[in-house]
Amino acid sequence: MTWLAAKNRLATGERMECWNTNVHIGCSFCAELKETREHLFFDCLYSRQIWEALVGGLMGSVYTWEWTNILNQISLNERTDMSLFIVRHEIVGVVTEVGSKVEKFKVGDKVGVGCLVGSCGSCQSCADDLENYCPKQILTYGFPYYDGTRTYGGYSDHMVAEEHFVLRWPENLPLDSGAPLLCAGITTYSPLRYFGLDKPGVKVGVVGLGGLGHVAVKLAKAFGAEVTVFSTTAAKKQEALEGLKADHFIVSKDAEQMQV
Ligand SMILES: [Zn+2]
Ligand SMILES: [Zn+2]
Incomplete structure (x- = not known):
């Protein structure tokens, strides 16, 4: 970008x-x-x-x-x-240490962290489960942590996160290939659910078959939707239809195909 x-x-x-x-x-x-x-x-x-x-x-x-x-x-x-600024979210790993009040996790658990590692916990946004709007949110990188240090993102060796922002990782999901679900996944899953597109029979259009688009196709297909991919790249047709099992593929630069 x-x-x-x-x-x-x-x-x-x-x-x-x-x-x-x-x-x-x-x-x-x-x-x-x-x-x-x-x-x-x-x-x-x-x-x-x-x-x-x-x-x-x-x-x-x-x-x-x-x-x-x-x-x-x-x-x-x-x-x-x-020079010490490392970015990245979509973080997966194994718990190496837990605080005395942590209840959900123990050392050795496989876990994931999205974009946040902390928030105030007492404002209206936090009460509404919208911690991403909390004025005191702590993102996974570039933000001051409670002890005055800075968060250094998913490429760092270790990360400290409140358990509220830590997700349990399924045993059968590989850490590397599942990691994108923590951002690209939720970004596409959320609107599919929010707009009621999570049922068999509905028609879903996915514009662009990139990092988010390909996850959107997989999720929509898993929900049972009829999925049409719109892409400017004709060469992605095989990947869309055979690899990701989309139902239709339309080259958006082709005026004739866009008429259908
Ligand atoms: Zn808050
Ligand atoms: Zn503006």
């Missing part, structure tokens, strides 16, 4: 408008009428808050939200402030 953003190839409102004049081209976060790359990164006040929360502390005195300055920072050879 960083590459897409750097090359200005993201599907922003501004770029979508060139292909289809009927699409909504405004920013989904604020009232800005035209969503451009510069708006998203980070003229937009909403996305700028997220950017600041994520990297503000890490970048320290060189913190910036201006796109060209960010690119300059990324291309610098010396980045001492960020």
